[in-house]
Amino acid sequence: MKIKPFFLSISIVLVLCFSSFAQNSESSKAINLKQMKLIGQVDERYQSFNVEMCEVIGGDFWIPYNLIDSVRKISKKTGFAALKWKIEPINLYEKKLRNLAAALGPTYVRVSGTWANAIYFQDNDDAPLANPPAGFKNILTRSQWKGVVDFCKAIDGKLVSSFPISEGVRDNEGNWSPKSVKSIMDYTKSIGGEIVAAEMFNEPSHANHGDAPKGYNGETYAKDFSVFEEFSKKEFPNMKILGPGSTGEGGILPSGLDIPIDKILGASPKPTFEVFTYHYYGTVSQRCMGGQKPAMALSNEWLSKTEKGLEFYQNMRDKYMPNTPIWLTETAETACGGNPMAATYIDTFRYLEQLGRLAKKGVQVVMHNTLARSEYALLDHDTHTPRPNYWAALLWNKLMGPQVFEAGTSKDGVDIFVHNLKGKSNGRAVLVVNTNDTNTTIEVPSGGKIYLLTAEELLTKKVKLNGKELLLTQDDTIPAIKGEPLKKGNVQLPAHSIAFLAFTNI
Numbered sequence: 001m002k003i004k005p006f007f008l009s010i011s012i013v014l015v016l017c018f019s020s021f022a023q024n025s026e027s028s029k030a031i032n033l034k035q036m037k038l039i040g041q042v043d044e045r046y047q048s049f050n051v052e053m054c055e056v057i058g059g060d061f062w063i064p065y066n067l068i069d070s071v072r073k074i075s076k077k078t079g080f081a082a083l084k085w086k087i088e089p090i091n092l093y094e095k096k097l098r099n100l101a102a103a104l105g106p107t108y109v110r111v112s113g114t115w116a117n118a119i120y121f122q123d124n125d126d127a128p129l130a131n132p133p134a135g136f137k138n139i140l141t142r143s144q145w146k147g148v149v150d151f152c153k154a155i156d157g158k159l160v161s162s163f164p165i166s167e168g169v170r171d172n173e174g175n176w177s178p179k180s181v182k183s184i185m186d187y188t189k190s191i192g193g194e195i196v197a198a199e200m201f202n203e204p205s206h207a208n209h210g211d212a213p214k215g216y217n218g219e220t221y222a223k224d225f226s227v228f229e230e231f232s233k234k235e236f237p238n239m240k241i242l243g244p245g246s247t248g249e250g251g252i253l254p255s256g257l258d259i260p261i262d263k264i265l266g267a268s269p270k271p272t273f274e275v276f277t278y279h280y281y282g283t284v285s286q287r288c289m290g291g292q293k294p295a296m297a298l299s300n301e302w303l304s305k306t307e308k309g310l311e312f313y314q315n316m317r318d319k320y321m322p323n324t325p326i327w328l329t330e331t332a333e334t335a336c337g338g339n340p341m342a343a344t345y346i347d348t349f350r351y352l353e354q355l356g357r358l359a360k361k362g363v364q365v366v367m368h369n370t371l372a373r374s375e376y377a378l379l380d381h382d383t384h385t386p387r388p389n390y391w392a393a394l395l396w397n398k399l400m401g402p403q404v405f406e407a408g409t410s411k412d413g414v415d416i417f418v419h420n421l422k423g424k425s426n427g428r429a430v431l432v433v434n435t436n437d438t439n440t441t442i443e444v445p446s447g448g449k450i451y452l453l454t455a456e457e458l459l460t461k462k463v464k465l466n467g468k469e470l471l472l473t474q475d476d477t478i479p480a481i482k483g484e485p486l487k488k489g490n491v492q493l494p495a496h497s498i499a500f501l502a503f504t505n506i
Contacts, residue, residue, distance in 0.1 A: 033506045036405040048108035050369040053116040060084040062337030062374045092151035096476040105156035118166035118211035123183045135168025149193030158196045165201040166211045176224040178231040197240035205246035208258040218263030225271045247279035250312025265320040276324045278313040281335035288336040298435040303353045327365040338376030345388040345455040356417030388463040399429040430501040449483030451500040
């Protein structure tokens with residue numbers, strides 16, 4: 001899938017199609033930034049990411065596509081288990097990793113996932129246990145958790161997590177105990193850290209696939225949550241209580257649901273959250289017999305599907321706890337580690353469209369999965385080399401402020417999102433996504449700067465900023481990210497390109 005060649009010069013051209021602000025000819029659409037209505041405001045840490053608990057402690061995670069067949073022959077595993085292999089714990093002290101993560105700050109860092117549901121926190125400095133106690137599946141050591149806390153401090157990240165709900169945290173009658181929560185919270189505080197927000201556990205919608213006790217249902221959740229909420233508000237009142245963190249409903253993912261959200265939120269005693277959370281994947285990846293074909297990756301059907309996922313959970317929020325803030329605490333290209341194309345330029349369109357669309361719909365935080373593991377990661381899982389989505393995330397973080405403006409109706413494969421320019425309430429940052437295989441033209445209202453992302457092929461891992469390939473410096477630091485001058489008047493945006501426009505004053 002080749003992109004048609006184009007040329008860049010000092011008069012870089014750019015495109016947009018702003019039908020809502022057309023003031024002159026049909027061929028040239030004008031943007032009137034001064035007339036755009038302020039429609040919302042997102043968290044300053046709106047763009048955030050996950051580091052899976054499995055990465056922190058080491059464990060079974062998705063096998064890279066190029067190794068699936070060879071690993072399967074050696075392991076002789078079958079079914080779902082054959083899609084995963086043992087990974088080593090991530091080194092959260094690595095300088096390169098910290099530098100790249102810090103460049104996305106301030107952010108939330110969510111450490112959770114299925115592995116957190118049955119984690120045993122070894123609250124001592126002894127050698128790690130050979131095996132977890134009965135009722136648990138995994139062990140988290142103090143040194144591993146300290147690595148998480150230190151990482152968050154180093155990158156201006158606020159820690160978000162979840163807690164175990166497996167048989168190991170229950171008494172003889174099956175009642176959930178907050179003892180494990182207290183031990184990890186107390187230790188976190190003792191080393192100068194803080195868990196600022198937490199879901200009780202990861203994805204109750206798939207509880208019986210996520211190490212919950214046999215027969216776990218909505219009534220069990222409500223009973224457990226009542227204890228969790230009372231304990232948390234008493235012992236750790238500054239920690240926001242998130243939930244439920246369900247996923248896949250509303251016709252988004254294939255069957256496999258254990259507990260519909262109505263059964264969770266409609267149970268007694270009624271769970272209530274300070275922040276309503278959900279997870280979203282548009283489909284499952286090739287690993288899980290799903291997949292998304294590159295030919296569809298730029299379609300409006302695919303790019304707008306994130307709004308369909310939000311609509312379902314937003315309706316549930318409105319039904320049970322109106323006006324509660326809503327966060328998307330886990331999302332990526334597809335579930336099961338992502339498709340191979342998740343690591344390429346073509347997924348950058350989805351990544352930015354999701355951020356732009358959800359900000360307009362009232363979502364306060366979006367947490368990408370993951371920072372550095374599997375195909376959907378922002379960074380290569382072996383070398384931590386930035387992938388195209390990382391460079392897109394970097395530009396979003398540099399330019400897009402928290403104020404969200406109504407930019408009009410998208411049209412003809414060109415989508416536009418407008419925020420205040422970061423750090424300047426009177427400035428504007430305009431994100432223009434051209435999914436077409438042809439150029440298109442707009443009229444910009446004043447001079448500014450342009451940051452134009454392009455690539456020679458849609459399925460490449462190499463991306464260019466204003467015609468020059470984005471690469472780390474020799475010492476693995478971020479290069480200077482500079483925009484090119486943009487003049488008032490008609491400009492063009494090349495086919496299959498993404499442009500950030502910065503206007504200092506309007």
